[in-house]
Amino acid sequence: MTLRQFSKRWFKLGHTLQVAAFASFIGSQTTLAQYVPDTSNQPVWQSSDPEPESGADWSDHDLDGLPAWYESWLGTDPVLYDTDYDGINDGDEVATTGTNPLNWDTDGNGQSDLTDFYTANPPPEPEDATSTEDPLAPDTDADGLPDEFESNTSHTDPNNADSDSNGRSDYDDYYYPVSEPDSDTDGVSDSTETTEGTDPTTVDTDGDSLTDGEETNIFNTDPNNPNSLSNQYTDWHMVDLTDTDGGGVPDRIEQYHGLNIYDANDDVNGDLDGDGVTNTESYENGTDLDANVTETYDRDGDGMTDVWEVANGLNPDAASDASADPDGDEASNVVEFQRGTDPHVSDYSAPEEVEEETIANEEPEEITYEEPAEEPEVVQEQITEEPEVKEENPNFLTDFGSGCAGLGGLLILVPIPPIQYAGYVLAAIGVIATGVGVIVETIP
Secondary structure, eight states, rough: OOHHHHHHHHHHHHHHHHHHHHHHHHTTTTTOOOEETTTTOOEEESSSSOOOOSOOOOOTTTTTTTTHHHHHHHTTTTBBSSOOOSSOOHHIIIIIIOOOTOOTTTTTTSSSSSHHHHHHHOOOOOTTTHHHHTTTTTTTSSSSHHHHHHIIIIIOOOOOOOTTTTSSHHHHHHHHSSSOOOOOOSSOOOHHHHHHHTTOOOOOOTOSOOOOIIIIIIIIIOOOOTTOOOOOOHHHHHHHOOOOOOOOOOOHHHHTTTTOOOTTTHHHTTTOOOSSHHHHHHHHOOOOOOTHHHEEEEEEEOOSSSSHHTTTTTTTTTTTGGGGOOOOOOOOOOHHHHHHTTTOOOOOOOOOOOOOOOTTTTTOOOOOOOOOOOOOOOOOOOOOSSOOOOOOOOHHHHHHHHHHHHHTTEEEEEEEOOOOOOOOEEEEEEEGGEEEEEEEEEEO
């Protein structure tokens, strides 16, 4: 534990006690304006003040699995992955270990919550570790690998405990390999740097003061060319390095990592990867803000924290179990981790099968087709007598037309053919709204 970490812990503890005492003093008089979780962990506004129009803040700036509104209620820092620096992120302390995310030693036994957790739940040992360890074999660099094994099997330097200078011992590299190692912690994996021609052991290959990760992931400049945007100025002078909140981390980099460009707190005090180095310090050092999150909390880099894997019977040193589906519910382990569900309890509900109704011992009705009978001869009778037309009010047309004319209307006679054999049909339509009188008369 560094002095800075120790000081921050005690400061946070003292601050927490102050807040608790103050809340106890005024609790009977005032209700804090905040969201509180209901029985389904959904936010409920707890105040007589108007609820914010934007609603609860569901953002997860520190990527610990807890939304900002919940951390505000809980008292944890919404921009710190591991508020109490005990090696277990806030989300895992709430949902997996049941420890206090505000206290690195929940049970007060002098050991961190992570140490207590691994004492009670020891992670599995590498399957082949015992076959290569010889307690009597010389191990010059004391990295846990015998000299002969390093020379003939792991092909590491028996005189250097960290042959590749990636911050991990040769033993850890061999038995606990990270799926996508990033030796220089610049945010670009070694394999990608090798493909792109950059140096996987140097954070700034072209020396333009932008790290390879910043050029590749954020600014889209050439990490192999310091003047990819201008022949006169280096890329560092050409890209947008505006820092709105003055916290020391440029806006573009904050936005890439999901931080708030208007809040300097998540720069100065934030620690995305929980390695004890603030985001501002990481930026100044040229390392990616979350470069060490896998080393500290997810050593196999499979997207599931070590604590969650151990708690659910998975192997924190085997990235291959991320895609496994032990409960057969069509959700892989890493998806279950993201959902917060149990990877050994099926959450899949198969659709109900609809049984077809059958009638026993009943023969299907046979369909037969008969030849159509001859069509009957249609005899059309000739009408010799004209149908009698009953005269209606003889003054109807005159009266109707006069009425329309009286309203300034227009009288129109439209002849249309007779319909079938109905004879004479007389229809009158008055469109009073427009002052138009229309008379429709059929003729034979």
